[in-house]
Amino acid sequence: MNTGIKLLVVADYDSVKDLLQEALASYQQVEYTTSREVKKEIDRIGPQVVLLVQPEDGSGVELVQYIQSELPEGIIIFLTEKQDFVLLRDIVRAGAVEYILMPDELSLLTDRLDKISELMQQQQRKRGTSVSGQAFVRGRGKVYSFYSGKGGSGRTQLATGFAQSLKLESTARVLLIDLNLQYGGAETFLSLDSNRTLADLIPVMHEMNENHIRNVSQRENHSKLEVLLSPRDAETAENMTEEFVSRLIRASRRSYDFVIIDLPANMNELTYTALEESDFIYYVMNLDTPSVQIFRLVEDLFRRLRIDTAGRMEVVVNQIGRDNELTISDLKGLINAPIAAEVRRDHRGVQAAVNQGLPLQKEANEKKLIPAAKDIRKWVLKKLS
Ligand SMILES: Nc1ncnc2c1ncn2[C@@H]1O[C@H](COP(=O)(O)OP(=O)(O)OP(=O)(O)O)[C@@H](O)[C@H]1O
Ligand SMILES: [Mg+2]
Known part of the structure; x- marks a missing residue:
């Protein structure tokens, strides 16, 4: 049995969640979300299999379609407590591979998951890649x-x-x-100068791919790091939509191994969208009381906005x-x-x-780095190891 399969459970009721938690106890990679949150989280989590419990508002069919369009290779299993022929037919038409009635058929679930993971491994072998071996798995950067809630940090x-x-x-x-x-x-900081900015991607947002991004991005001279520059324009900023930001990040993660996003301090829909789409948040902080106070306010704000930071946010001092x-x-005593x-x-x-007009680091393994650059390099190497 391969319990390393990446599962996402979408369940609105705690009772159902508890039931599934028990049934899936031997699986190591299970995340839980609700039907309200799943659209925001699906791309970041990138599960192989989604277990979707019929949402309370009956939006099952629509959600199956959405998940299928966002995760073309994902497998959706639908779970419901009521036998409803029409619903189940529509669910399967929408793209779910299977439906399971709870609680009667729950014992079938692990059996199905084992079969699915076996099939997946066979496919992986055919493609010549191992499930966990590859350092950078294409398509999931x-x-x-x-x-930071504080400017200038x-x-x-x-x-x-x-x-x-x-x-x-x-x-x-x-x-x-x-x-x-x-x-x-x-x-x-990277000495780039161009009229091309990420706003040039707005017209192609619905079909955005690697080529579009390449055509607009600038390359830093020494590293060839690709950068999507800011339009630096209040009006453009004002008119940018959450949908664009979300599509931009999703297209980027499909084409690159790492996508690094520099965010402004003010919290608006766009910042919120970017934080939701991120795998990881580095919160930048200085060693003073205002920084700690603002950090606490931000933690509180994240809670209210339901931005889940558990295991997903670290502080960089x-x-x-x-x-x-x-x-x-002192800081360690003040924050968690x-x-x-x-x-x-x-x-x-x-x-x-x-x-x-020079970047802090210009070549790999550079010897004469200034202290700040040394610290950043050390952090990167730790991340890569
Ligand atoms: N470790 C450091 N050592 C020395 N100077 C630094 C260090 N980190 C940042 N700075 C300087 O502090 C200033 C503010 O840094 P930076 O612009 O990166 O902050 P920010 O959080 O992005 O600010 P903003 O709110 O304006 O976006 C810059 O002049 C930067 O060069
Ligand atoms: Mg800045």
Whole structure:
């Protein structure tokens, strides 16, 4: 039995969820969501099999169609408590491979899942890839968002530095997206200058693919890191839709191994959409009381917006220096989130790089890095290992 299959359970009632949790106890990769949340989470989670329990509002057929269109290779099993011939016929027509009546047929479920995972392994073998072997599985890139509720904490510096180092130190395909739609920022730290911006992708948003992205992205000179620059225009920013941001991120993750997103501090629908679509959030923070206070407000806001950060958000401490108001151990006592990296303050080094129009790191395994760049590289290598 292969219990490594990636499952997503969509269930609205706790009683059903409990029942399934028990039935799926031997599976290691099971995530749970509700019919309300599934549209936002499906792409990020990228399950192989979706167990969809008939939603309370009866939107089962529509959800099956949606999941099928977002996950063409995904397998959908529909679970329901009522035998309803018309519904079940429509469900199967919409793309579910199977339906199971609960609780009577629940024992069939693991049996079906075993068969499915066996078939999947056969297919994988045919394609010559192992299920877990590949370092970068095509089609499912990781999306990392850099966020902070406080302006000027160093998001752009770290997001650009991280993306650059990741590109230099690996063979992965990396895309940086600057979602600071009004003011930009990435162009300054990477010395890019172009009229082409991510707003040029709006007209093709419904069929967006790798070529469209390539045609619009700019390449950093040293690393060839691809960057989608900000339009830096209030009106364009104003008119951008959540649907565009969501499609942009989904198309990017299909074409790149890593998608790094630099986000603005203000929380609006677009920032929210990007955070929802991200696999991981790096929250950038400085060692002072205002940073801690804002972090708490953001945690609270995330809770209210139902942005699930469990296991999905880490803090990056930036601007570490001798005159910090707090120490790292003070910070650990004040917040619960794990700390992913610590980056030193390095005014002279960073200023010099910005003034010369040079990125913090220019080649792989570079020897003479300034302290901040060393810290970022160390963090990237840890992430890659
Ligand atoms: N570790 C560091 N050492 C020295 N200077 C730094 C460091 N990190 C960031 N800076 C500098 O601090 C300033 C703010 O950084 P940055 O623009 O990355 O912050 P931000 O959070 O993106 O701000 P904004 O809210 O404007 O988007 C920049 O001038 C940057 O060069
Ligand atoms: Mg910024």
